[in-house]
Amino acid sequence: MSVLILGATSRIARELANRYAERGQAVFVAARDTDEAERIAADLRVRHGAQAVAGGFDATDFDGHAAFVDDVAAAVGPIDVAVVAFGDMGDGGDDVRRVIEVNFTGAASICEALAAHMAPRGTGCIIGISSVAGDRGRQSNYLYGSAKGGFTLYLQGLRNRLFKQGVHVMTVKLGFVDTRMTFGMETGIPIASPAQVSRAVVAAAERKVDAFYYPHFWRGIMTVIRAVPEKVFKRLSL
Template sequence: MSVLILGATSPIANAAAREYASRGHAVFLAARDEEAASVLAAELSEAHGVEVGSGRFDALETQDHAELVARVERELGALEVALVAFGDMGDHDAALNDPAAARRIIDVNYTGAVSICEAAAAALTAHGAGSIVGISSVAGERGRQSNYIYGSAKGALTLYLQGLRNRLHPLGVHVMTAKLGFVDTRMTEGLKTAIPIADPADVGRALYNAERRGTNVLYYPKFWAGIMGVIRAIPESVFKRLKL
């Protein structure tokens, strides 16, 4: 049985991979940077004495996604979990004047995620078991002027995962949506906020525990469920005047 980690160079992905490996799961680390994935795989295998494979994965190269899943199953056995952990916030201001940049944000965060989830879903439904974990964001819950291109792609991903969960449930496959708040990674570098920023190691642990419990939707840190409840409740006539 194998656990496929997509976007393995993310500290969140790496922390989640450690959780699975430390409990004896064979893990495949897939990342855009094949060399970095191979170094991380060697470290993980050495630390936990499990089989760890690695290989190239680019969200934009959708033609290769089905073959990646097939390769993981050939090398490490039947797919058990696919963790979709890649994402790219891009440069929002640049994307406002550059359709190609806007499209790239949408394609990495949404189109690429749909493509690899469907490839994983085909393998998992053939076994009638397993989980897909998609990392979405609280940014996908309400459009804000500062990041609505990335936010809308994550919002679409959240909706997609909801439909996928609905389709796969009777087939024995579970789908979990992780709505993350601020986490201390490259994505939040330089961010000034009064809201606490989560440690990637804690996020990895929370993802693992929630996936094992069969959670449908995870907010992490949990207080974001409350924050987003308040943000969603603000009437549009007020919200459009806010600088967020």
């Protein structure tokens, strides 16, 4: 069994790579920073004695995605599980295009290439890391939120299509996780560790869960947030 981790330099992605490698699965870790990806693969090999291969991947290299999937399969065999873990929250500056291209277009593009790889084999699992930010547009992060919301919707449709072809698509809506992305944020809400996230994701994928929030209490929070009428919501400063 082989597992592809996209955006491998993220702490969440690294923990996921560890969870799969410790199960004896071959792992391909893909990231923009190929030197760091190689270090991560070397660590997986030493720590778990697993087959671990590193390679370059850029979410915005749309035209290269199909060939990239072929290269991964040539290196570690047909891909059984692929985790779309990359993301870009933006920096509040002039980054509209980049945030949409990484979180939505890039994510959808690589998922299409993965679907084309998995569907003919009638097996496989695509795990999309989305965000609670995609559940409702908020003034503080609506750019990232809209791209993640689009990705969540995309994954729904993909799941609907690929179910009939034996491929499982799982959506993970993360709340706050202790990573580079949330560094220095005052949240007032408990933050999950990347290791906790990785254990929850692997367990849910094994049970073929369609979609879930993590930490789980975010389901309740987002139910309340979504229920606030727009007339009231637009006056809030969330």
